Amino acid sequence: MKVIVVMPLAEQKGGGEMMLWDLMHQGRNAGVEWLVIFLEDGPMVEQVKSLGIDTRIVKSGRLRQVHRFIAAVFQIAAIARREGADMIVNWMWITHISGGLAAMLAGLPAVWYQLEVPSDKTWLVRLATLIPARAIVTLSKDGKQAQAQIWPHRPTPLVYPGVALDRFEPAALPSVEETRHKLGLPLHGPLIGIVGRLQRWKGMHVLVQAMPQVLQKYPDAHCVVVGGKHDLEPDYEEFLKAEIATLGLKERVIMAGLQRNIPEWVQAMDVFVHASDKEPFGIVIIEAMALGKPIIAGNAGGPTEIITDGVNGLLTPYGDADKLAIAILRYLDEQEFARNIGLAARQRACDFSTQRYAENFINTIRSAIPSVS
Secondary structure, eight states, X not given: OEEEEEESOOSOOSHHHHHHHHHHHHTTTSSOEEEXXXXXXXXXHHHHHTTTOEEEEOOOOOTTOHHHHHHHHHHHHHHHHHHTOSEEXXXXXXXXXXXXXXXXXXXXXXXXXXXXXXXXXXXXHHHXXXXXXXXXXXXXXXXXXXXXXXXXXXXXXXXXXOBOGGGGOGGGSOOHHHHHHHHTOXXXXXXXXXXXXXXXXXXXXXXXXXXXXXXXXXXTOEEEEEOXXXXXXXXXXXXXXXXXXXXXXXXXXXXXXXXXXXXXXXXTOSEEEEOOSSOSOOHHHHHHHHTTOOEXXXXXXXXXXXXXXXXXXXEEOTTOHHHHHHHHHHHHHOHHHHHHHHHHHHHHHGGGBHHHHHHHHHHHHHHHSTTOO
């Protein structure tokens, strides 16, 4: 089976890009011949090529750049016909608008991966759903249910993402103390951390707002925010810094910026917070769980499918700094409870390997074209 994957982004900035990398890495010897078409140039092009996978670049520009968009659709279709592809898989709904039209031109079935919890009020998502697809693969029950509400109704199989668990093996990393020293982080006192692109819905400000209550009981505590600016919300970083200044937390909150060695940053933390509003899934949650960290995440969306509250993590409402502070303090006050949660978290993380993810994804797209072996 020869499958073309159309990918809009060519730089790893978040979970969606890592998911493609994991699929390519684990799915190289699974009876699928992959060809990845990137709609922009960037580091991922060479990274995927280094796996021995055919990669191409077809620059599509933005949807409003009509001539470039139409040209890209015809180029993708031409590549698909020339290479004898059996299917086109579009990464994210925005890509299905071009890749799905290309599949129609080439007379091929298409599948796309819905990486969000969609809303039928978003006209572009409705447009993507209108374009024929054998299946819209979803990554959480919330996403599956939301996509199923959008007309026309397409099959919505569920495939959970995975995590490269070997990168998040505590024994393979320096100790917490060594890691903090290496990263220039405070060596004493609790360290509460959060990782993600700087966007309001990711809830970094909620953790910042919870810190004064934590500091009342643990005055030597610090918070570290790991993540870079997001193009769609460039002002959020300044908002965070202003909030930190207003609360008098300049000496207690560390804005680490975009970092690549995420396993080490998470290893340095005593408590890991994921404060997003209705997170579609939450790969970074599993990464922190694999390191045995006591986790706090939102009580809606993907995290509820990963975490059992009070067993392998704690769940709190989005935007509630008071309840988030209470959860952080529970971990800091009850060290045995925190250790037990961390042990259970590591066990739960094993359910989300990249091998299992790739196998499930490949089986799902195979089932969309059962006549192809």
